[in-house]
Amino acid sequence: MTTSIADDLTRLEEIVRKLEADEVELDAALALFEEGVGRLRAARDRLTKATLKVQAVLEEAGDLRLADLDG
Amino acid sequence: MALPYSPTPISPSDEVWSVTELISTAKQVVDDGFMPLWVRGEIGQCKVWPSGHWYFNLRDRKSQVRCCMWKRDAERAGSPPKDGAEVFVLARPGIYEAKGEFQLNVYRLIPTAAMGRQQQELERVKAALHQDGLFDPTRKRRIPQFASTIAVVTSTAGAVLRDIVTVSRKRWPCATLLVLDARVQGGGAAGDLSHALALVNRLPKVDLCILGRGGGAREDLAAFNSETVCRALARVRVPTISAVGHETDVSLTDMIADLRAATPSAAAELALADRREVLRQLNDLAARLAGGLTGRTRLAAERLTRTADRLESGASAVLERHREMADRLAAQLDALSPLRILDRGYAVPVAPDGRILKRRSDFVSGSSFRLRVTDGDVRARVE
Numbered sequence: 001m002t003t004s005i006a007d008d009l010t011r012l013e014e015i016v017r018k019l020e021a022d023e024v025e026l027d028a029a030l031a032l033f034e035e036g037v038g039r040l041r042a043a044r045d046r047l048t049k050a051t052l053k054v055q056a057v058l059e060e061a062g063d064l065r066l067a068d069l070d071g
Numbered sequence: 072m073a074l075p076y077s078p079t080p081i082s083p084s085d086e087v088w089s090v091t092e093l094i095s096t097a098k099q100v101v102d103d104g105f106m107p108l109w110v111r112g113e114i115g116q117c118k119v120w121p122s123g124h125w126y127f128n129l130r131d132r133k134s135q136v137r138c139c140m141w142k143r144d145a146e147r148a149g150s151p152p153k154d155g156a157e158v159f160v161l162a163r164p165g166i167y168e169a170k171g172e173f174q175l176n177v178y179r180l181i182p183t184a185a186m187g188r189q190q191q192e193l194e195r196v197k198a199a200l201h202q203d204g205l206f207d208p209t210r211k212r213r214i215p216q217f218a219s220t221i222a223v224v225t226s227t228a229g230a231v232l233r234d235i236v237t238v239s240r241k242r243w244p245c246a247t248l249l250v251l252d253a254r255v256q257g258g259g260a261a262g263d264l265s266h267a268l269a270l271v272n273r274l275p276k277v278d279l280c281i282l283g284r285g286g287g288a289r290e291d292l293a294a295f296n297s298e299t300v301c302r303a304l305a306r307v308r309v310p311t312i313s314a315v316g317h318e319t320d321v322s323l324t325d326m327i328a329d330l331r332a333a334t335p336s337a338a339a340e341l342a343l344a345d346r347r348e349v350l351r352q353l354n355d356l357a358a359r360l361a362g363g364l365t366g367r368t369r370l371a372a373e374r375l376t377r378t379a380d381r382l383e384s385g386a387s388a389v390l391e392r393h394r395e396m397a398d399r400l401a402a403q404l405d406a407l408s409p410l411r412i413l414d415r416g417y418a419v420p421v422a423p424d425g426r427i428l429k430r431r432s433d434f435v436s437g438s439s440f441r442l443r444v445t446d447g448d449v450r451a452r453v454e
Contacts, residue, residue, distance in 0.1 A: 005245065005349065006217040012356045019363025022370060029367040036360045043353055047346050050245040054236055056227070057251045057270060064273055069227075069250060 008043040012036055090171070098166035101173070105164040109198050110175065111183065112136075112160070114152040125151055129160060129175065137174040138162065148180045157183045159191075161198065196298045197323060205305050205327055212310040212329045217344050218278040220247045222309075224267045225283045227252045231314075231335040235281065238339035243346055249274060255284040260294035268303035279342055280307050282324055283314040283335040295322035304328060314338035413445035420451070 015036040018024055024032065055066040080086045088096075112129035119125055123142030128135045138160065140148065152158055162175035181194065200206060221239075225231045227250060239246055251270055253263035264282070271280050282304060284295070294300055295315045301323050304311055313328035314335045325331040332338035413419070420428040421441045428434060434453045441448040 009349070009352065009356075012353075012360070016356055016359040016363055019367055020359065022367060024367075026367065026371040029364060033360060033364045036356075040353055040357050040360070044350065046245060047350055047353075052236065052240045052244040053247040055247065055249055057222070057249050057274065059270065064270065066249065 005043050005046060008039045012039055012043075015039075091168075094166060094168050094171050097171075098168055101164055101166050106202055107161055107163045107178065107198075108202075109194065110136075110160050110162060112158065114156045114158055115154055117151050117154055119145075119151050125177075127152065129158070137167070137172055138177050139167075139174060140177040140180065144178050152180060152182065159183060159194065161194075193296050193323070196296060196301065199298060200301055200305075200323065200327065205301065210305075210329075214310050214312065214330055214341060215278050218243075218246065218342055220249060220274075220277045220279075221342055222249045222251060222271045222274060222277045222280040223283065224251045224253055224264060224271065224280065225335070226255045229255070229285055231283045231285050234334070234336040235283065235339045238336050239343055241346075242340065243343035245346075246343060249277065256291040256294060261297040261300050264294055265297075265299045265303040268300070268307055272306070272308050277309055280309055280311045281314060281332075281335070281338045281342060282311065282328065283332075283338055284316070285335065286316045292316050292322050295324045297323075300324060301327045312338045312342055413443065418449075419443040421448075 015032045018032060019029055019036075054069045056069045058065045058067055110129060112131050112135075115128040115130055115135065117125060117127035123145060125138075125140040125145045127138050127140075129138050130136075145151070159179075159181045160175065160177045161179040162177040165174060165176050166172065167174050181190075183191075204210070223232065223235055225235075232250060236248065239248060251267040253267040254260045255264065268280070268282070271277060282295075284292070292315060295313075304313070304324050304327050310330070311328040312330045312332050313322070313324040314332040314337060315322045315324055321331070330341060332341050419442070420434075421443055422428055422433070423440065426433075428440060434440075436453050439450065439452045442451045
């Protein structure tokens with residue numbers, strides 16, 4: 001889930017760089033802007049709404065199982 | 072020069088080595104042939120030079136070897152050993168070329184009497200791990216910037232987990248902590264920890280592993296100096312952080328892990344990105360995004376204005392052409408106008424009812440009419 005925050009940041013950097021460098025036509029610039037806004041919103045949401053998950057790794061008969069722990 | 076594997080030369084004219092060639096070749100053989108190793112022996116003829124280097128012999132009942140310890144290492148070893156003292160030295164064999172002597176370059180020196188059994192074991196493990204290159208700085212992996220799933224190997228009974236959870240919740244709540252419970256002291260701790268570390272490699276998705284325990288007596292940290300735990304830690308497939316004891320304690324796992332943290336809370340801080348920092352970064356990006364688009368639309372608007380200007384100048388050229396044509400046509404029309412004929416001196420007789428008098432019969436004697444000339448009418452009468 002958070003790797004996509006890393007992806008978002010990388011993609012946002014790329015979008016901003018393109019817009020700043022005037023590399024794209026207006027239509028494409030608008031589309032990039034729209035994508036950027038979407039990614040910004042999603043990343044902010046993820047960061048502000050997330051709750052830490054704490055799970056215990058249990059081994060039963062050689063198999064691994066996860067069980068929620070009270071953080 | 073290559074080693075003389077060829078048959079023994081019969082005369083000096085076949086092949087002659089200089090002393091320097093001989094010694095430097097021997098040095099190379101010794102350098103390549105030995106890794107650093109621990110040697111036990113008795114000190115003899117220890118001499119401290121003004122430079123700070125120590126020179127001494129190390130001997131047992133049958134043999135002896137020259138040893139030198141450079142100032143930097145000697146300073147760490149404390150006071151110089153007394154002749155006859157029994158010691159362990161960590162050293163690398165070499166050849167002192169100027170004298171052609173085989174000698175040990177000593178890095179560490181520990182009197183055997185000063186070492187308890189545990190310390191000896193620690194030194195043994197350290198040497199073994201060193202020999203296998205597990206302390207090699209090039210082994211160190213980078214801690215991922217945005218770790219998502221973190222394996223935490225520790226005792227769920229202690230405060231360590233609580234500290235890690237608290238810090239994680241504050242810094243990067245998007246993360247998932249997968250806790251592998253293990254005893255961290257006493258008999259069985261080394262086995263538990265090694266097993267838990269091995270399980271980390273079986274977790275389907277994990278970005279980072281933290282091995283942690285709180286501070287304690289030096290003896291309580293023994294499991295974190297055990298060879299099996301160190302080797303299990305070295306085998307973990309993802310980057311590792313070791314956080315054992317308080318700041319002053321360093322364990323072998325601290326040296327094996329990719330990163331050492333002074334405390335478990337510090338480990339969590341090193342492991343996780345800071346949400347506030349990333350939000351700030353997002354805000355910056357948002358501002359640049361808006362700025363980028365504004366700039367881009369301004370450019371487009373300028374381009375549009377330029378186009379409009381061109382359009383307008385095109386349109387006025389068309390209008391001009393039409394105006395000229397209209398003028399021309401107007402002039403032609405004007406030339407054809409009957410009024411222009413009057414200009415030339417002709418006059419038009421018009422009856423009072425407005426009828427134009429064209430024939431003789433239209434003119435009745437005594438009747439009045441108007442004569443239209445170029446600048447108006449003239450009253451007239453037929454005689």
